[in-house]
Amino acid sequence: MVTAVQNDRLTQVGPDTSMGRMLREYWYPVLLSEELAPACDPMPLRLLGEDLVAFRDSAGRVGILPEYCPHRTASLTLAKVEENGLRCLYHGWVLDVQGRVIEVPNEPEDSTRKLRVAPTGYQVREVAGMIWVYMGEHSERKSAPPFPAYAWTSMPKDRVMRMKAITRSNYLQNVEGVIDSVHTNFLHSTALRPAANAMATTMSADALVRPSLDKHPKLRLQDTSYGFRYGAIRKPITDPDKNQYVRTTLWIAPNTVTFPASAGEGFMQIFVPIDEETTIFWSLRYSFTRSYSVEETENYAKWAGLARDGDLLDEAYRVRRTKANRWMQDRAAMRRGDSFSGIKGVNTEDMAMAESMGAVARRHLENLGPTDLAVVHMRRLMLQSLDRYEQGGKPVGMAEPVAYDCLRADDRVIPLNTPWQTVGAFAGEPVTGEGPSGAMDELEPTS
Numbered sequence: 116m117v118t119a120v121q122n123d124r125l126t127q128v129g130p131d132t133s134m135g136r137m138l139r140e141y142w143y144p145v146l147l148s149e150e151l152a153p154a155c156d157p158m159p160l161r162l163l164g165e166d167l168v169a170f171r172d173s174a175g176r177v178g179i180l181p182e183y184c185p186h187r188t189a190s191l192t193l194a195k196v197e198e199n200g201l202r203c204l205y206h207g208w209v210l211d212v213q214g215r216v217i218e219v220p221n222e223p224e225d226s227t228r229k230l231r232v233a234p235t236g237y238q239v240r241e242v243a244g245m246i247w248v249y250m251g252e253h254s255e256r257k258s259a260p261p262f263p264a265y266a267w268t269s270m271p272k273d274r275v276m277r278m279k280a281i282t283r284s285n286y287l288q289n290v291e292g293v294i295d296s297v298h299t300n301f302l303h304s305t306a307l308r309p310a311a312n313a314m315a316t317t318m319s320a321d322a323l324v325r326p327s328l329d330k331h332p333k334l335r336l337q338d339t340s341y342g343f344r345y346g347a348i349r350k351p352i353t354d355p356d357k358n359q360y361v362r363t364t365l366w367i368a369p370n371t372v373t374f375p376a377s378a379g380e381g382f383m384q385i386f387v388p389i390d391e392e393t394t395i396f397w398s399l400r401y402s403f404t405r406s407y408s409v410e411e412t413e414n415y416a417k418w419a420g421l422a423r424d425g426d427l428l429d430e431a432y433r434v435r436r437t438k439a440n441r442w443m444q445d446r447a448a449m450r451r452g453d454s455f456s457g458i459k460g461v462n463t464e465d466m467a468m469a470e471s472m473g474a475v476a477r478r479h480l481e482n483l484g485p486t487d488l489a490v491v492h493m494r495r496l497m498l499q500s501l502d503r504y505e506q507g508g509k510p511v512g513m514a515e516p517v518a519y520d521c522l523r524a525d526d527r528v529i530p531l532n533t534p535w536q537t538v539g540a541f542a543g544e545p546v547t548g549e550g551p552s553g554a555m556d557e558l559e560p561t562s
């Protein structure tokens with residue numbers, strides 16, 4: 116069981132907390148490029164409990180700075196975007212995209228004050244149609260960790276569906292949802308379809324069609340350079356005494372998960388903390404082989420619950436289906452048998468479960484079993500990482516180079532005597548090695 120103290124350590128994200136400082140050691144996508152159009156107004160942004168301003172200068176460069184002007188702390192969200200930076204309304208100081216003060220028009224010409232103000236900007240990269248930030252330290256004082264160049268980040272734009280939602284719960288319970296294989300058999304049971312011939316030994320043609328009716332997956336874990344991966348092992352419909360159906364899922368520390376998609380495609384979800392009680396939910400769907408049409412992308416976003424229309428998301432990407440309106444649960448559809456959850460959108464179902472726990476889940480009330488093993492292992496690695504980080508060590512996933520572009524989740528039916536680790540393994544990745552096996556006495560966090 117996670118104690119109340121451990122729960123706080125896991126879920127706090129602010130700059131004055133240990134976990135908040137550790138979470139700042141990673142790169143995160145925070146905006147779609149199109150949200151910061153050329154010459155647009157500065158945009159208020161909040162990340163990891165800190166108020167920020169994002170803007171694009173006339174050369175197209177993006178800056179992300181603390182919201183409050185380094186002179187006398189007026190909000191820079193009110194500032195004017197000018198050729199080389201952001202001009203504060205109060206006394207006209209200009210800050211460039213790195214947060215360097217480049218004009219102090221209110222001071223005498225010989226003033227050296229601007230030289231004494233340390234730059235306040237965070238490191239920013241614009242990759243794959245998204246704006247990414249590293250908030251570990253201000254840009255000129257520390258080098259950033261390697262950029263997580265996942266395969267989809269170098270794909271043509273129309274091969275990647277980029278969807279985001281602002282959801283009202285702590286990042287960790289959202290991450291836990293994606294490394295919880297068994298919930299798909301229940302929460303998403305309306306969308307999933309079992310079929311004996313869904314696949315033979317290759318990845319499923321349709322991510323929602325599975326060759327199994329088994330609702331009791333065994334989880335097996337393997338620690339890796341980036342975090343860990345697990346195999347959820349189910350009995351297949353065909354030849355269950357000879358074969359096993361393995362679905363692998365990768366936890367990429369601290370808040371990213373990739374899980375099996377249809378053949379030739381991938382799914383990734385990233386949960387970026389805005390503050391303790393609010394999270395940016397990124398959903399990426401990408402194809403290694405083909406482009407998606409605009410219509411296909413729009414239809415998928417509606418199906419997932421990630422479209423900015425109707426009763427799903429508002430203009431600012433905030434989820435409209437919330438606790439305040441009981442997630443607009445359709446009890447009549449449930450009674451008719453048309454919907455297991457009564458909640459529209461597969462990802463809305465996930466976000467509803469996370470929000471329904473309370474903004475920060477009360478983990479000390481839980482009773483865990485073997486199908487919660489991946490959730491427990493993730494918490495354990497995060498707590499161990501935090502202990503190490505507080506002693507000056509490297510956070511989880513940062514100790515050795517990671518082949519980000521090779522990471523794949525996969526699902527296959529394989530013979531019972533073939534190691535599950537062969538599913539989705541890439542060249543150079545060990546296919547042996549096993550983490551905790553799911554025995555109850557291995558379920559406890561050790562920090």
Ligand code: FES
Pocket residue numbers: 184185186187188189203204205206207208
């Ligand atoms: S507070 Fe911004 S220039 Fe004075």
Ligand SMILES: [Fe+2]
Pocket residue numbers: 292293298299302303461465
């Ligand atoms: Fe889910």
